Amino acid sequence: MGKGKGKNKPNDDRPSKSKHRGANGHHIRQNNKHMEIKQYGHSKSKQLFPVKLAMWDFDHCDPKRCSGKKLERLGLITSLKVGQRFQGIVISPNGKSVVCPNDRSIVEKYGASVVECSWARLDEIPFNKIGGKHERLLPYLVAANQVNYGRPWRLNCVEAIAACFAIIGRMDWASDLLSHFSWGLGFLELNNELLQIYQNCTDSESVKKAEEEWLLKLKEENQKRKQEVQNTDIWMMGNVNRKMNSLNISDEEEEEDDRFESISKPVKYDNLGNIIEERECEVEEEEEKEREEEWEIKYDSLGNIVTS
Numbered sequence: 001m002g003k004g005k006g007k008n009k010p011n012d013d014r015p016s017k018s019k020h021r022g023a024n025g026h027h028i029r030q031n032n033k034h035m036e037i038k039q040y041g042h043s044k045s046k047q048l049f050p051v052k053l054a055m056w057d058f059d060h061c062d063p064k065r066c067s068g069k070k071l072e073r074l075g076l077i078t079s080l081k082v083g084q085r086f087q088g089i090v091i092s093p094n095g096k097s098v099v100c101p102n103d104r105s106i107v108e109k110y111g112a113s114v115v116e117c118s119w120a121r122l123d124e125i126p127f128n129k130i131g132g133k134h135e136r137l138l139p140y141l142v143a144a145n146q147v148n149y150g151r152p153w154r155l156n157c158v159e160a161i162a163a164c165f166a167i168i169g170r171m172d173w174a175s176d177l178l179s180h181f182s183w184g185l186g187f188l189e190l191n192n193e194l195l196q197i198y199q200n201c202t203d204s205e206s207v208k209k210a211e212e213e214w215l216l217k218l219k220e221e222n223q224k225r226k227q228e229v230q231n232t233d234i235w236m237m238g239n240v241n242r243k244m245n246s247l248n249i250s251d252e253e254e255e256e257d258d259r260f261e262s263i264s265k266p267v268k269y270d271n272l273g274n275i276i277e278e279r280e281c282e283v284e285e286e287e288e289k290e291r292e293e294e295w296e297i298k299y300d301s302l303g304n305i306v307t308s
């Protein structure tokens, strides 16, 4: 496990008691935390958000960049121990169905929770000892945080909770929570259209269907762009019968071509935002090459077309 001091860190990794503690017996950092809460004019015992927010913190992340830790410093979220269950919605990579508007009553009554850990270390999380009855994945949404900006599915903790609130139709809670982060409200702007679509769904299946339709639309737009880029390439190349390597292309222009290539390649993600190798795409390229070879016109020494 990494450095830090979350509730779910093994004991031998914890710093020794004595010198890092302040006058009230709390850690110096905890004292800072109390100061931060005091700035807001609240005490820790009082719930500062309209519903309960909780997290299992595995201390994998840099505390300065960790949105869960910031929510904790603000007194908005409480930490849970391994072995503790949560009654509300548990937004988790271990979920089987997605958050949906029908979850609203559960969230309003029991709140929402997340698993504060590193995306790269999910295999270290004892998912059988945390969670609850209502574990959920989030449908396709794009991160706006500074670490994973533009990346689908990989939201940080505050984005994940805000996304859950937005989907169940509590945009007020979503923006309240995100307003504590400089980039926060950008998350709602970036995903505005899609969030509205999810809000108009009912159960998990209908959200899943809306997600699939959205992804299909993205794929089609991508293919259209790819086609446009190919057409532009042909237009810019002039005589398409001339072989590429006989053209006098400068390094700069070649770089330009590479960029078009990467833009035009469709990228597919799995549920956790990992890029899936596009087999389909490779097969398409192979077929395209074969077709090109098939269509290449060959001439004999007298200029007659040779059919192969």
Ligand SMILES: C[S@@+](CC[C@H](N)C(=O)[O-])C[C@H]1O[C@@H](n2cnc3c(N)ncnc32)[C@H](O)[C@@H]1O
Binding pocket: 061, 065, 066, 067, 068, 091, 092, 093, 094, 095, 113, 114, 115, 116, 117, 118, 119, 136, 137, 138, 139, 153, 154, 155, 156, 157, 158, 160, 271, 272
């Ligand atoms: C892996 S942690 C990373 C936290 C990050 N270090 C931060 O600063 O907040 C993000 C957590 O948000 C929730 N989450 C984010 N995106 C999710 C998704 N697409 N499906 C399910 N849970 C998600 C999960 O609880 C996940 O463990």
